[in-house]
Amino acid sequence: MRVALFTETYLPHINGVVTHVKILKEGLEKLGHQVLVVTADYNTHKHYIKDGVLHCPAKRMRRFYNFGVAAPISERRLRLIRDFNPDIIHIHNEFGVGLSGVMAAKILKKPLVYTLHTMYDEYIYYVAPPMLVSVMTKFSHRYTKMLAKSASALTGPSKKCAEYFKNAGVKKDVNVIPNSVELESFSPANISAEKKEAFRKQYNIDDDQMIACFVGRLGREKSVDVILDYWAQSITKEDKIHLIIIGDGPCKEELEEQAKKLGIAEMVTFTGAVQHDELPPYLASCDVYITASLSDTNSISMLEGMATGLPVLQRLDPLNADQVREGVNGFVFDDAVSMAEKLREVKNKSPEELDILKRSVIASVKRSGAEDLANYMLTVYHNLYNEDNTSKTGKSIHFVRPSELLKRMKER
Structure with missing residues (x-):
């Protein structure tokens, strides 16, 4: 399977999302899958791929821990993603690169997975004065709902993510897949x-x-x-x-x-x-x-x-x-x-x-390694891939639900 992972930040930056994506990439590759990480990079002025990472030109945002923000639209980026020909597009953030993943999934007609990592209600104060927090929270919920509507499947590392989606008005099921650790x-x-x-x-x-x-x-x-x-x-x-x-x-x-x-x-x-x-x-x-x-x-x-x-x-x-x-x-x-x-x-x-x-x-935490995370996520990917292929060929393969896989692995 070929998987494109979209994240606003990646190595050498370190945060929870970066670590999650890094471990997921390693786990998928150990299991024989091909992975392309798509990320913003304020140190480049052109798109290029190196070591399985597509670097996208970005603007440095000093207020937000010096992370980069890339424009969501780029013909060059889309061509490189089309050349990779992913079976699944998986977004891990909601900004420029994340939106780019949403659009790529729509244009290339690929299944889209959206993982919510951040409880944005807790971070509104970074961008809004106190009197605008309520307004910005409502906007944030609408934005999250829009992204969720575009996705074929939703995931999050805890029940808190499912609750956040619910509060934002999202009625889809959320696959709770715990984070992993090296x-x-x-x-x-x-x-x-x-x-x-x-x-x-x-x-x-x-x-x-x-x-x-x-x-x-x-x-x-x-x-x-x-x-x-x-x-x-x-x-x-x-x-x-x-x-x-x-x-x-x-x-x-x-x-x-x-x-x-x-x-x-x-x-x-x-x-x-x-x-x-x-x-x-x-x-x-x-x-x-x-x-x-x-x-x-x-x-x-x-x-x-x-x-x-x-x-x-x-x-x-x-x-x-x-x-x-x-x-x-x-x-x-x-x-x-x-x-x-x-x-x-x-x-x-x-x-x-x-x-x-x-x-x-x-x-x-012994079941929190890279291959465990990859296997959890693959149940989501395979179910979507199966649905996509069934609509094209009329043939289907049975895959277990993520919740059932988690239950089985905990019982081992």
């Missing part, structure tokens, strides 16, 4: 003790301190401010628990100032941006992954932490409730007191109990 890169067996020791020395964290970490873009939607507030309310120096915030973003300075005002600066470290290939020893040096975000769908950073054996402390989020199983791969908190209780519970475990917990956490 299991080998984040396996604790592949991370040396020396690198973990170097991490603690670099940030002056004593060996008797338990480390809770958060990894991600430091924007308002990640609710790191909630973690800091809860920390100030319930964690003391005597607990010997250190919080490390890994990442950068528009709220970094504001959060650093908040930690100072709350009197917890000595218990909190902000590392700034860390290159993705340098991240495994950071996570492996920590003891717990903590998040208060209610905007994430199926956080890849969280999955990377779990792949290193970190139990997750997740703020109560009903639509993501199935991602953390109490005592199996993490714990749920809903206020400062319960957060502190869960942190202390982990800290007070014996080495034997911690080892059992870590093994359980790693086991919970």
